[in-house]
Amino acid sequence: MAARNKLAITGGRVIDPAQGIDRVADVLIWNGKIEQVTGMSNGKTPDGYERIDASGLIVSPGFVDLHTHLRDPGQEWKETIATGTQAAARGGFTTVCAMPNTDPVQDTASVIDDVMRRAEADGVVRVLPIGAISVGQKGKRLAPMGELADAGVIGFSDDGNPVSDANLMRQALAYSVDLGLPIINHAEDKQLVAGGMMNAGPVATRLGLAGVAAEAETTMVTRDLQLAELTGARLHIPHISTVGSIMALRSAKERGINATAEVTPHHLTLTDEWVYGQQGEVPESVGPGSYDTNTKVNPPLRSRADVEALIEALSERLIDIIATDHAPHAATDKICTYNEAAHGINVLETAFSSIFTLVDLDSAGLSLVRLIESLTAGPAAILGRDLGTLNNGFSADVTLIDPEMKWTVDPEGLASKSVNTPLAGIELTGRVVATIYRGMTVFDLRAHG
Amino acid sequence: MMADPRRHLLDLDDLDASEIEGLLNSAEGMLEIAGRDIRKTPALRGKTIITLFFENSTRTRVSFEQAGKILGADVINVAASTSSVSKGESLLNTVKTLEAMQIDALVVRHPHSGAPYFIANHTDAAVVNAGDGTHAHPTQSLLDLFTVRKHLGDLAGKKVAIVGDILYSRVARSDIVAFQKMGAEVVVSCPNTLLPDEWKPGTTLGKETGFENLKIARNVDEAVEGADVVMALRIQQERQEAGHLPSLREYSNRWGINARRMAMANVGALLMHPGPMNEGIEIASDVAHGVQSVIEEQVRNGVAVRMAVLYALCAPGRSSRNGA
Numbered sequence: 119m120a121a122r123n124k125l126a127i128t129g130g131r132v133i134d135p136a137q138g139i140d141r142v143a144d145v146l147i148w149n150g151k152i153e154q155v156t157g158m159s160n161g162k163t164p165d166g167y168e169r170i171d172a173s174g175l176i177v178s179p180g181f182v183d184l185h186t187h188l189r190d191p192g193q194e195w196k197e198t199i200a201t202g203t204q205a206a207a208r209g210g211f212t213t214v215c216a217m218p219n220t221d222p223v224q225d226t227a228s229v230i231d232d233v234m235r236r237a238e239a240d241g242v243v244r245v246l247p248i249g250a251i252s253v254g255q256k257g258k259r260l261a262p263m264g265e266l267a268d269a270g271v272i273g274f275s276d277d278g279n280p281v282s283d284a285n286l287m288r289q290a291l292a293y294s295v296d297l298g299l300p301i302i303n304h305a306e307d308k309q310l311v312a313g314g315m316m317n318a319g320p321v322a323t324r325l326g327l328a329g330v331a332a333e334a335e336t337t338m339v340t341r342d343l344q345l346a347e348l349t350g351a352r353l354h355i356p357h358i359s360t361v362g363s364i365m366a367l368r369s370a371k372e373r374g375i376n377a378t379a380e381v382t383p384h385h386l387t388l389t390d391e392w393v394y395g396q397q398g399e400v401p402e403s404v405g406p407g408s409y410d411t412n413t414k415v416n417p418p419l420r421s422r423a424d425v426e427a428l429i430e431a432l433s434e435r436l437i438d439i440i441a442t443d444h445a446p447h448a449a450t451d452k453i454c455t456y457n458e459a460a461h462g463i464n465v466l467e468t469a470f471s472s473i474f475t476l477v478d479l480d481s482a483g484l485s486l487v488r489l490i491e492s493l494t495a496g497p498a499a500i501l502g503r504d505l506g507t508l509n510n511g512f513s514a515d516v517t518l519i520d521p522e523m524k525w526t527v528d529p530e531g532l533a534s535k536s537v538n539t540p541l542a543g544i545e546l547t548g549r550v551v552a553t554i555y556r557g558m559t560v561f562d563l564r565a566h567g
Numbered sequence: 568m569m570a571d572p573r574r575h576l577l578d579l580d581d582l583d584a585s586e587i588e589g590l591l592n593s594a595e596g597m598l599e600i601a602g603r604d605i606r607k608t609p610a611l612r613g614k615t616i617i618t619l620f621f622e623n624s625t626r627t628r629v630s631f632e633q634a635g636k637i638l639g640a641d642v643i644n645v646a647a648s649t650s651s652v653s654k655g656e657s658l659l660n661t662v663k664t665l666e667a668m669q670i671d672a673l674v675v676r677h678p679h680s681g682a683p684y685f686i687a688n689h690t691d692a693a694v695v696n697a698g699d700g701t702h703a704h705p706t707q708s709l710l711d712l713f714t715v716r717k718h719l720g721d722l723a724g725k726k727v728a729i730v731g732d733i734l735y736s737r738v739a740r741s742d743i744v745a746f747q748k749m750g751a752e753v754v755v756s757c758p759n760t761l762l763p764d765e766w767k768p769g770t771t772l773g774k775e776t777g778f779e780n781l782k783i784a785r786n787v788d789e790a791v792e793g794a795d796v797v798m799a800l801r802i803q804q805e806r807q808e809a810g811h812l813p814s815l816r817e818y819s820n821r822w823g824i825n826a827r828r829m830a831m832a833n834v835g836a837l838l839m840h841p842g843p844m845n846e847g848i849e850i851a852s853d854v855a856h857g858v859q860s861v862i863e864e865q866v867r868n869g870v871a872v873r874m875a876v877l878y879a880l881c882a883p884g885r886s887s888r889n890g891a
Contacts, residue, residue: 312809323763324777326680326702326740331764400777403581404702406688409681453659455679457700 124148125557126164127516130172134179135491136498136507145177147514150557154510170552170559172518178490180212180243180515180555182497182506184380185277185302185356185441186466188214188245191232192221197446197535199233202466203241205444205534207561209466210493210550212515213244213505214444218255219278225250225261227269234270242560243553244515246501251276251290251301257283260290267297272501275302277356280338282308287342291351300354300378300500303342305363306417310334315456317390317418325393325404327456332424335417336362343370346377354500355379357443359417361427368436378500380441381428383469384540387476390419392540393456411452411459412540415445429477432492433484439496440489442469446536464538468527469493470519472541474548514557523549575687575694576876578703579745587748590875591713597878598871601637611640614881617665618674620697621647621682626842626866627697627707631674634873640671640881658682659689666690671881675699680737693880704737707841708745710872714865715796718837723750728790728832730822731800731849734761734811738841739800743781746796754782756790757822760811787822794832798839799824799850815848825851829859837861 125147132143132155139155146153146167163169188202197205199216206214216233218224224233230247237245249266253259255276263274274294281287281303294301311334316322318329339355343366346353355367358379370377392398393414395407413419431437445462452459470493477484498506505513526545529537553561579587600608616635620628628644635642645665656664658677665673672693675683680700687694698704712722719725727746733739733755746753759768762783765776772781784790791797802818812818829838838850838859846852855862 318764320765320776323765324740326700326737328701329764404578404684405581406577406684409684450657453657455658455677455682455685457679458658 123557124167125170125514125554126167127170127172127177127518128163129158130175130177130518132177132508133487133490134508135487136179136495137509139508140487145508145516147516147554147557150514152508152510152512152514155508170518174520174522175551176519176521178210178517178519179494179506179508180517180553181210181470181493182213182501183211183442183444183466184215184354184439184497184500185443186214186216187219187443187445187462188216189446190220190236191229195535196448198240199237199245200240201533201535202444202446203237203243203245205466205532206243207553207555208533208550209469210517210519210553211243211466212517212553212555213246215246215248215272217275217277218248218250223250223255224248224271225253225255225266227262227265230266230269230271243555246270246272248272248302249274251281251303252286255279257281257286260286260293263290263293263297267299271299273300273302273354275304275356277302277304280304280306280308284341284345288345288349291345291349291353295349295351298352300352302354302356303338304356305335305338305342307334307338310337315414315418316393317420319390319421321390321393325408327393330418332360332362332420335360336366339363340366343367343375343377346370347373347375350376353377356441357382357385357417358437359385359420359424359428361424364427364431364436371436378438380439381432381437382441382443383465383472384415384463385417385420386425386428386432386440387472388413388419388540389422389425392419397544409456410540411454411456412463412538412542414456414459414461415463416461429482429484433482433488438492439500440469440473440492441497442466446534447538448536452538462538463540464529464532464534464536467532467534468539468541468546470550471525471546471548474521475546514554516554517550518552519548520551521548523547523551525549573880575683576705576880577683577687577694577696579705579708579741579748582748584748587709587712587745590709590872590879591716593875593878594709594713594868594871597874598868601870601874606637607639608637609639610878611635611638611881614640614671615643615669616640616672616674616877616881617643617645617670618697619645619647619661619665619676621677622698624676624698626869627676630866630869631695631697631873633870634877637870638874638877640877658685662686662689666692672877695876695880698737700737701735701740702737703741704841705741706869706873706876707738708741709876710865710869711742711798711839711841712745712749713868713872714839714861715837718861719795722746725751725795726793726833727751727753727796727798728794729753729755729798729800730787730790730824731757732761732802732806733757733800734763735803735806736800742798743778747780752782754784754790754794756784756787758812758818761806787828788831791824791828792831794836796837796839797824797829797832800841801843801845802849819848823849823851824854826854829854839865842866
């Protein structure tokens with residue numbers, strides 16, 4: 119299904135990193151495909167085209183998210199394919215990759231078929247499923263990875279859980295070589311976590327919350343990179359969050375290991391000081407707003423040094439992409455003590471704006487072009503699909519951003535079924551104002567308000 | 568006493584020294600009342616206090632109950648293990664249910680750090696933290712200050728050594744804050760496995776740790792040397808099971824407070840313990856019951872301090888319920 123109409127997005131600043139485009143131009147769409155990126159029409163609508171005036175806006179390829187929890191099937195009270203893809207559209211994402219920690223787990227072709235069929239019917243953007251590494255994500259024996267690949271998964275992950283057994287991880291990597299799909303291992307040594315709930319350090323000590331040492335991630339990232347080297351497989355590291363993991367990744371890439379990595383918007387923007395509930399400020403005393411359960415996420419929000427290193431690694435392309443790890447949870451999963459709270463942050467709708475606002479792009483050396491690349495061409499390259507660029511003939515997936523627009527995050531106003539964001543009440547600058555998927559407008563702020 | 572009445576007592580980090588002094592002064596009067604033959608005043612008559620304990624406790628719960636009853640309040644004890652919580656009711660709904668019964672104060676002990684803060688966000692009643700997870704135990708610290716002040720007077724410049732399970736101890740956290748606020752020099756000692764990662768033996772902590780000027784001793788002898796107060800903390804059997812300690816025997820040998828170590832402290836130094844004690848492990852029996860020990864006095868003073876706290880939060884004209 120695609121729009122047959124002709125569409126002209128005129129006068130915007132087109133940023134398409136895959137083609138090296140960053141100039142004011144028009145994007146012409148026909149029959150759901152990109153027709154061409156042209157010179158300027160000088161504000162006139164080309165003959166026969168419906169016009170979208172993008173002057174003052176950034177025109178980007180539709181964002182691609184490699185790491186989304188749609189919770190469907192199984193936890194539809196948290197999110198559904200319909201609400202999750204609507205949230206994606208509002209965040210500028212035209213492709214989301216659905217993590218398999220559903221109920222039932224996406225570990226057989228029949229579950230994958232079900233998700234893909236319902237995504238086509240209920241989803242407003244593209245959903246690409248990820249298959250489980252192990253049966254039931256239990257870490258005991260391999261899921262039918264070949265069958266899953268044939269059914270259309272774009273990679274394998276037990277996300278939510280690590281593959282703790284090093285030998286099973288080795289077998290998964292080796293087996294995947296033949297399939298040409300990445301293994302995405304949630305890197306976390308559960309023994310080192312030992313009941314920890316937030317990043318180890320002064321904040322955890324002061325709040326009396328059990329800390330998770332950065333090494334719980336770093337040691338497993340290091341292990342996985344070595345096993346990728348051993349097997350020659352493709353390893354994709356999700357939600358990388360520590361200085362140590364970055365060092366291991368750098369060393370591995372220098373050795374030519376076939377590894378990529380993603381970082382989340384929250385790990386780029388929020389430190390563990392946000393657990394105090396004072397928008398990142400360190401209060402004189404622990405107060406009623408402290409123990410903000412909306413900051414509980416796995417891996418945990420890290421130290422300032424980690425955040426700075428992540429931004430730098432993203433800007434220098436050591437970290438390949440941004441992925442959201444959008445993890446919606448019901449209110450009852452967060453209105454409780456920090457111990458009881460579920461891990462996860464609702465990210466899709468704030469992803470671009472939070473980075474654009476909370477990271478000082480200029481002083482961090484992170485260019486807007488690189489930021490957009492890491493949301494478009496970067497993940498598309500990992501997927502190996504014709505996505506993430508405004509190339510002629512590619513699916514007409516386009517995101518329009520107003521870089522000046524200010525807005526305040528209102529959790530109740532999210533399209534997501536859940537409200538678990540630590541950014542509630544924060545004013546952000548820069549907002550996705552329209553999203554076009556296969557040539558159809560699937561989100562338009564002016565229409566939705 | 569306190570210019571701006573507080574609604575809750577969650578920890579001591581948001582009280583200044585004069586506010587703490589005020590509570591201790593009030594506790595002096597309460598101690599006299601609690602020591603009378605007829606221990607009863609009508610100060611909180613008609614007030615309802617609920618002790619809501621999600622962890623087993625004898626001394627703290629009874630201490631609060633006694634404190635409330637001496638002040639004339641109606642005290643209702645809820646033990647979570649026999650309550651609706653064991654039927655799966657959420658903490659929020661438990662609090663809302665109790666709230667609907669028009670209570671004045673909730674005294675909460677909970678195994679999760681921050682639980683009293685969560686409760687305070689969802690109730691109009693005064694919330695008193697009676698120990699939350701590994702975070703804070705403010706009334707224990709108040710009674711520790713009260714006890715030390717009775718013996719040593721002004722705490723400024725006094726050396727306080729806290730020995731034991733620092734990583735998991737809510738008493739340690741609150742005591743460090745409390746004694747530092749009163750001008751004492753605080754030093755801690757324990758096996759390195761029971762220190763937060765960022766606390767290194769042989770250092771003095773900086774501001775970035777949130778525990779500025781706290782000294783981390785290289786060993787227990789260095790900590791107790793010249794101390795005016797030695798505080799031994801309870802060491803739990805489960806620390807051995809979790810691999811923090813080779814054995815309780817080894818802990819006792821290397822970190823236990825005994826006569827030899829008390830002899831290294833200043834003349835007249837006090838020996839304290841928040842209880843319950845593992846005699847023979849973190850504290851030797853002879854010193855636990857010796858002349859330097861004020862451990863039983865701590866328990867006695869606890870009632871007076873908790874009377875002062877409940878009075879400060881619930882007395883007519885102070886309760887948030889007044890006029891509501």
